[in-house]
Amino acid sequence: MWISDVFSTLFPAICLGCGRTGAPLCVACTERTTRPNKMDRAGVRVRCAGRYAGTLRRAILAYKRGRRDVGDVLAQIVVAAGADFAPAGAIVVPVPTVASRRRVRGFDQSARLARACGDAFGLPVLLALQPIARDAQRGRDRATRLRARGRFRCAAPDLVAGTRVVLVDDVVTTGATLRDCAATLRACGARVEHAIVIAYA
Numbered sequence: 001m002w003i004s005d006v007f008s009t010l011f012p013a014i015c016l017g018c019g020r021t022g023a024p025l026c027v028a029c030t031e032r033t034t035r036p037n038k039m040d041r042a043g044v045r046v047r048c049a050g051r052y053a054g055t056l057r058r059a060i061l062a063y064k065r066g067r068r069d070v071g072d073v074l075a076q077i078v079v080a081a082g083a084d085f086a087p088a089g090a091i092v093v094p095v096p097t098v099a100s101r102r103r104v105r106g107f108d109q110s111a112r113l114a115r116a117c118g119d120a121f122g123l124p125v126l127l128a129l130q131p132i133a134r135d136a137q138r139g140r141d142r143a144t145r146l147r148a149r150g151r152f153r154c155a156a157p158d159l160v161a162g163t164r165v166v167l168v169d170d171v172v173t174t175g176a177t178l179r180d181c182a183a184t185l186r187a188c189g190a191r192v193e194h195a196i197v198i199a200y201a
């Protein structure tokens, strides 16, 4: 038994939406808060589970602060949003969490979401993207720092060449991050036309 299981037995989760005891996000609140959506962002077709607001936003923030039990529910939500969407034979690549935040929290949220998608859709998951450390960006001018591809590098160019990639992330806003990730992977020869996210802001 995991320590988190012991913990949840002793202190059953309280729903982030309605406050009822039992689950970190109860079924009723999950249904109320999710409304699957399609959109295009920077040449990538995006499927998302709902709007970044209210209960869904609270759940994502709780997950970012380290609530893995909430992450399990969000993983189910993102899998439901992406059902029948990822093309056969694709690989799933998480949009990386910024390294400093990941260290603080001790785990990488989008990698966990990507693994849930990979398991559910029978697709391999590849942690192909890495954020470029801020140190490496110091000294460059602002325009260069902000330029699309500067923020990520491909950790496995040989493995992504010739593949179709499905990106997975928690929140999409302007799509700038998806665009950067897609550009990095495309530069390595991947096709990037799909992304699955929890919420759009």
Ligand SMILES: [Zn+2]
Pocket (backbone or CB within 6 Å): 015, 016, 017, 018, 019, 020, 025, 026, 027, 028, 029, 030
């Ligand atoms: Zn609830």
